[in-house]
Amino acid sequence: MTNTIELEIAIKRSGLTKREIAKQLGLSEMGLYKKIKNITEFKASEIFLLSKILAINDKEKIFFSEKVI
Template sequence: MTNTSELEAAIARSGKSKKDLANKLGLARETLWKKINNMVEFKAGEILALQQLLHLSSAERDAIFFGNKGDK
């Protein structure tokens, strides 16, 4: 399950818009919104692309996409 607040923070830090990210991922903005808000799961390729686009370390990526929400 995606940690929405951490992903939103990473997007904000990157300075990229969600529209730009959606375009680069080949997704509609609505689809990206659903994925960010855990209505639809991210695919592995999308996670790797976001890691590169948002300049996330492997640890940051794992915390956002693979961690349990209550864990630190």
């Protein structure tokens, strides 16, 4: 499950909009929203690409969290 708070922090730190991120991932804005809010899950390929886009080093803390916030 995705740690929403940590992901939101990484997005803000990147300076990119969610619209820009969604486009780079090949998702709609709603599709990205659903994944951030744990309504649907990120695919491994999306985690890999998003980690590069946002320069995330600790993927486990964000994408494989047992605690969902």
